[in-house]
Amino acid sequence: MSNITNQSLSKILESIKSKKISSLELTQAYIKNIENAKKLNAFVTTTFDQALENAKKFDNKPNNEQLLSGVPLAVKDLFCTENIKTTAGSNILNNFVPSYESTVTKNLWNNGAFLLGKLNCDEFAMGSSNETSFFGNVINPIGDHLVPGGSSGGSSSALAADLTPATIGTDTGGSIRQPASFTGTVGLKPTYGLCSRWGIVAFASSLDQAGPMTKTVNDCSIMLEAMSGFDEKDSTSINKKKETYSKNLKDNIKGLKIGIPKEYRVDNMPKEIDELWEKGKKILKDLGAQLIDISLPHTKYALPTYYIVAPAEASSNLARYDGVRYGYRSQKGKDLIEMYENTRSEGFGDEVKRRILIGTYVLSSGYYDAYYLKAQKVRQLIKKDFDDSFTKVDAILTPSTPSSAFKIGEKTNDPVSMYLNDIFTVPVNLAGLPALSLPAGSDKKGYPLGLQLIGKALDEQKILNIGYAFEKNCGYKNEVKKWWS
Amino acid sequence: MSKEKFDYFINGEKGKYEVVIGLEVHAQVLSNSKLFSGSSTKFGADPNKQVSLIDSAFPGMLPVINEECVKQAVRTGLGLNAKINNYSVFDRKNYFYADLPQGYQISQYKNPIVGEGKVLLDMPYGSKEIGIERLHLEQDAGKSIHDMDPSSTYVDLNRSGIALMEIVSKPDLRSPDEVNAYIKKLRSIMRYLGTCDGNMQEGSLRADVNVSVRRAGDKKFGTRCEIKNVNSIKFMQMAIEYEANRQVELLEEGKQIDQETRLFDTKKNETRSMRSKEDAHDYRYFPDPDLLPLKLEQKLIEDLKKSLPELPDNKKERFIQEYGLNSYEANVLVSEKEISDYYEEVAKLSDKKLAATWMMGELFAMLNNKGLNISNSPISAKNFAELVQSIKSGEISGRIAKEVFEIMVESGDNPKKIIESKGMKQQSDPKELEKIINEILLKNKDKVDQYKAGKEKLFGFFVGQVMKLSGGKANPQLTNEILKKLLKG
Structure with a gap:
């Protein structure tokens, strides 16, 4: 079973259930991969001993009734894990060990999975290239000079490099979908409120949403089923019956109406992205879907709106990192204020500081109306654009990103160009909708490219179905050469 | 205003x-x-x-x-x-x-x-x-x-x-x-x-x-x-x-x-x-x-x-209507729920107006001195009501009632028991009182003469003597009436 780790999660689950492989053997295989892939810097923390214990425990008393029976999983280091260091990619939480488990990870463990390690990410999930992490940048398995996307860059890298059978990330403005697109993997940002935010280090509360990152659409439906569900500890959690996405997965999409928004054809978009989009349209059309041109007129305001709302919330959410109760505390300073200043100056990186400054500014008295309040109004218009379109279509197809993975260091001194990478993903977060990024092809350099399917609120099943049908007919297979081992 | x-x-x-x-x-x-x-x-x-x-x-x-x-x-x-x-x-x-x-x-x-x-x-x-x-x-x-x-x-x-x-x-x-x-x-x-x-x-x-x-x-x-x-x-x-x-x-x-x-x-x-x-x-x-x-x-x-309790403003109105209190009394007695509850319990069992007067007088003064509030008052509402009733019925005088009150504070005892055991009952039998008064008038003939000659200020002296002899228990009103009658005669 030397190549078990390059299988999909669903294949691995089959092998476990049919006892072709033990949970211990599987776990050992991943540990070996991880140890050989240190160059990628995908992990902040590994929990091998604990994982091996859990694998043995499973093998001694296998319960195959669960969605994720006996499977080790690495997760983004933004999810608080009980007694396991949780850093959010930041120096300020470098020594933080939670006494509690996030609802989403707890759901995974309750479904039979166990923790393999904690994955690197942009600091407090702020970034699109995993270059803002205190623990160093992560490398894309596609090429040693490429970023894996961000902020869930450790997750996308680990998944594409076969260091975990599936993983979870968080998506505030594209942090699951963009790295999925950059690594040729599947990523889903669920409807806001479908997965509990309890125990996830907060970036922007009204936008943050956890979601699965997987190798296939079927895997994605399994993971979503396992991690989602109502949580009374999160007031924004949606109280609805749990769905069985994997059981209901269908590849018949005949007659579905797919919206093609004209505003997503942006200036200076590489020809390859346009061609990819055309290819996607053709595949869906050939499967019997109907393409409908739609307009989402406020799309161009999404990015500026996002970069007001998200930093505003972040500036407040990150106020708790003050060195008083946990985390990093500077030893310098003669009074409380100086302690705060030094702790936060030394504890936060530049990108986080930039967003705290922006957020503090847009909420300041005298500027609130012009920025935050206006952004909230525009946000409503963006949401309304989608609501209007969804009276006519079942789902919307767009590119996931305006480019393929870029070079490490290429955009670090140009934050606006970095922010522009989220141009297709951000509107979805502002509207609270689900969206799936699918590997759909590659550019001339051979770097993967993704297409995005946007659904109605709580219509995850439908975009998974479309994605499932697309995947079967796309003919694109992401090949990762293991150059690092 | x-x-x-x-x-x-x-x-x-x-x-x-x-x-x-x-x-x-x-x-x-x-x-x-x-x-x-x-x-x-x-x-x-x-x-x-x-x-x-x-x-x-x-x-x-x-x-x-x-x-x-x-x-x-x-x-x-x-x-x-x-x-x-x-x-x-x-x-x-x-x-x-x-x-x-x-x-x-x-x-x-x-x-x-x-x-x-x-x-x-x-x-x-x-x-x-x-x-x-x-x-x-x-x-x-x-x-x-x-x-x-x-x-x-x-x-x-x-x-x-x-x-x-x-x-x-x-x-x-x-x-x-x-x-x-x-x-x-x-x-x-x-x-x-x-x-x-x-x-x-x-x-x-x-x-x-x-x-x-x-x-x-x-x-x-x-x-x-x-x-x-x-x-x-x-x-x-x-x-x-x-x-x-x-x-x-x-x-x-x-x-x-x-x-x-x-x-x-x-x-x-x-x-x-x-x-x-x-x-x-x-x-x-x-x-x-x-x-x-x-x-x-x-x-x-x-x-x-619908589930709100009666609030002070409404209760005050009701106290005025139901118990015949004046606005000031009602105000004081509704100021705290516990006080109003205590008052209502007392008023149910005794004279409503006199209960208000005694609560706002003796009871509040005592609580204040001892740094207590009504909920930990050493005198229960029931005992307090009995005290008020004893005054109202003429069983004891106001002056004696104050003594009874003091004992109640110390002992927590029922006023009836205190009055009985200490023999503090008011002397309200006219025949008994006449007997005492006659005795005093006989002893103080000179003063009786002076009184009759116009020194009416001496009336107070006779009252004092009656109280002294009766151990303070003589009914003051009756004492006045009988004294006046006998001094005329």
Whole structure:
């Protein structure tokens, strides 16, 4: 079973259930991969001993009734894990060990999975290239000079490099979908409120949403089923019956109406992205879907709106990192204020500081109306654009990103160009909708490219179905050469 | 209100000044757990023993509204005759302090749960209505303890996250006396409702006091100063007097008043500048994205309304009607729910009017002297009623009743038992009294003659002798009658 780790999660689950492989053997295989892939810097923390214990425990008393029976999983280091260091990619939480488990990870463990390690990410999930992490940048398995996307860059890298059978990330403005697109993997940002935010280090509360990152659409439906569900500890959690996405997965999409928004054809978009989009349209059309041109007129305001709302919330959410109760505390300073200043100056990186400054500014008295309040109004218009379109279509197809993975260091001194990478993903977060990024092809350099399917609120099943049908007919297979081992 | 009797003005050399006061009262909500977490709210626990991960703002922790606190706020709003808002929003008030773990306080800014209402005050010059601007829910902060260590500050988060109601009055108060009456009335209403225990020593009730002055007769308000966090009525009154006089002095000197936040130094009895308007915090309020807007069903409000207990204003009216009390008596007896309950129990078993007189006289004086309140009175309502009835029936005189009362305080015994065992029953048998009086008249023939010759002042001497001989038990009225009759004869 030397190549078990390059299988999909669903294949691995089959092998476990049919006892072709033990949970211990599987776990050992991943540990070996991880140890050989240190160059990628995908992990902040590994929990091998604990994982091996859990694998043995499973093998001694296998319960195959669960969605994720006996499977080790690495997760983004933004999810608080009980007694396991949780850093959010930041120096300020470098020594933080939670006494509690996030609802989403707890759901995974309750479904039979166990923790393999904690994955690197942009600091407090702020970034699109995993270059803002205190623990160093992560490398894309596609090429040693490429970023894996961000902020869930450790997750996308680990998944594409076969260091975990599936993983979870968080998506505030594209942090699951963009790295999925950059690594040729599947990523889903669920409807806001479908997965509990309890125990996830907060970036922007009204936008943050956890979601699965997987190798296939079927895997994605399994993971979503396992991690989602109502949580009374999160007031924004949606109280609805749990769905069985994997059981209901269908590849018949005949007659579905797919919206093609004209505003997503942006200036200076590489020809390859346009061609990819055309290819996607053709595949869906050939499967019997109907393409409908739609307009989402406020799309161009999404990015500026996002970069007001998200930093505003972040500036407040990150106020708790003050060195008083946990985390990093500077030893310098003669009074409380100086302690705060030094702790936060030394504890936060530049990108986080930039967003705290922006957020503090847009909420300041005298500027609130012009920025935050206006952004909230525009946000409503963006949401309304989608609501209007969804009276006519079942789902919307767009590119996931305006480019393929870029070079490490290429955009670090140009934050606006970095922010522009989220141009297709951000509107979805502002509207609270689900969206799936699918590997759909590659550019001339051979770097993967993704297409995005946007659904109605709580219509995850439908975009998974479309994605499932697309995947079967796309003919694109992401090949990762293991150059690092 | 009869204005001429109201005379709280500050006399400057250049004229009379009126003082304008508005209060922001912070009342701790009575509830078992905190506003957004399940931690206990009990007072007096060891430091940091009632703190959840939410109260201490650990990463990824989220607030969940405590429904009981919401109901308490609605009840209070109804008790203040205020508009209950079906839609309200929790906002974040952002500032850094060591005892504010989140780095923001969850409060309500633009959309409070309760809107405008009013409170009626009974002042010596008539009743006065004080407008309520709003009531909103917010989290309390923890406590910084600066005096435990010479170089460090300690933080106790037990209070962090406890629900507060901030009750904002309109600038309708005009004197320290009105402030006293207002706080007491507010406290009384909340205690009747069971929404706040009003315990100022434990910090359950404290206030920010806004003070300004203006020339008597002026319509425009002066510039106000806010005195932060005053935790007793006495200190509020002292702070207002100091602050108003300070402002008048400034105006008289031709200077202007700066809008600022001040602190009241209870040791020096003065207010001190804390920060000016320029240094005022920019709290960067914005709606808390972790909480959905609070939507209240009309039915919930109606149900709470129906379940409200009788409140002081209504009870006062009823006491006047039902028990024949005057407005002053009724006012005093409804001021606290426990007092009104005690009175009603006594009034059921005895003379209503006499019960009121004796409660407000002997009983209150005794409680006051002993530093007790009505709920731990050494005299039960039932025993007190018996005492009142003994007076009413003429069984004992008022003077003896005071002695019986003293014994009741010490022993907790039933008055009947005391009267009987000590033989304190009033001598009301005319034949017995005549016997005593005749004896005295015989003994004091010379004085009888003097009396008859016109020295009528001696009447008191005879009464005194009767009392002395009867051990104070002679019925005074009867004694007078018989004495007069026999002295004539």
